[in-house]
Amino acid sequence: MNQVLIDKVKDIFKEKFNRESYLYFSPGRINIIGEHVDYNDGFVMPAAIDKGVYYAIAPNGTDVLNFLSVDFDESYSTKLADIGPTDTWKNYVLSVVNQFVKAGVEVKGFDCVFVGDIPSGSGMSSSAAVEGGVAFALNEMFNQSKFSRKEMALLNQSAEHDYPNVMCGIMDQYANMNGKRDSVMLLDCKSVEHEYFPLQLSGYSLVLINSKVHHSLASSAYNERRQQCEEGLKLIGSKSGITSFRDIKSVDELATYKDLMSDIVYQRCLFVVGEIDRTQRAAKLLQNHDIKGLGELMFQTHEGLSKQYNVSCPELDFLVEQAKLSPDVIGARLMGGGFGGCTINIVADSSVSTFIEHTLNAYKNELGNVGEAYIVQTDDGTRKILQEAK
16 A cells, blocks of 8 residues: 555544544456456456555534545535536545435544545546445444445445446446456356456556557447446347347357347447456466466457457557567456556566667657556555554
C-alpha cells in the first residue's frame, strides 16, 4: 500500500472535519484473461492489485453525507433523503449508499475523503475501487458487517448499473472484494463462484503500459457490445433452446448458427465462445505452471478483441505489436473495456526496464503519444487499514 496516500487522506480528513477517521484500502484490478465475458456467463481470471483508492470515513451524527474527492479537488454534500443520480464520481459513491438503503440498512450521515493512485482511464477499474471502499465502510459502520464480500460485490455491481448506468458484469467488483495476494481467481460469472490459483510468475513481472488515450466510443460501445451478444444468443436460442454461451462447446458448433445473424453479431459471439474456452485453458496452464502457454493465450485474446470484438484502437494494437517484437515478453493484450487504457504484459524480470524504455520511446516516436508504465503486484481485496487512526 501507499503510505504517503494513507497519511494524506487521514490528514485531510482531520483538517476538514476536525476528528479522527477509519481508514480503508480498496484495490483496483487486473484481468489476466477473460475479457468482455463476465456479462456473457463466462469465466474470467482477475486479481486485485497494489494500486487503488484510500478512504478516510466516519459517521457524523447527522442526516448529511459529505464527500471530498482529493483527486478531483471537489466536495459534495447531500441529505440522505435527497440522494439521487447526479454526475461524474458522485454517481458511484451515491449509488452505493442508495443500494444499502434499498437493502434495508439504516444508513446515517457520514463524512468521507478519498484519494487514489489508479490512473484515470487506465482499465484498472477505478470505479469498482471507489464503490468497494464505500461499501466496505458502510457495511462495518451501519450493518455490523452482515454482508459477505460476495454480497457487497453484487451490491456494487447493482450500484454501477443504477446511477452511473454502466451495465457491467460482476468481475471488477468481485475482484475488488475477493482478491488474494500472490493469486489470481478463476471466477465463474454464471454461478458467481471462484477458486484461487497461485500466480507463480517465476522470473517474470506484470507490466502495464498505459496508452494515455481514452476514445469517446468506450462507454457507448460497451453497452452496444452487450446488446449484440444478447441478440446473438437470443437468435441461437430460438433454434436450439440454448440460453447461455457456456452451452456452446466450440466455435465449430457456433458456426452452425452463423446464418441466423448478421456478420457483426456473429463476430461478437465468436469472440465470446473463444474467450470462454481460452480462460478455462488458462486455468489448467497455471495449474501446470506453464506461464509461457498462458502468455500465448493472452496474445490470442488481443487478436480477438481487436478483430472480432472491435474494442481495440491503433494505440493499443501498436503497443501489443511492440510487445510481440521482444523475445522477453511472453504475453500481452489490451486490458479492460478497450478503446484506450492499458496493455498488460508478462515480461522477463531482467528486461523490464529495457522493455519499458523501448516501448515508450517507440510509442512516442511512431504515434506522438506519451505513455506511462506501471509494475503491479497482486494484492488482497478491500479492507480496513487500521482499526482506528491514531
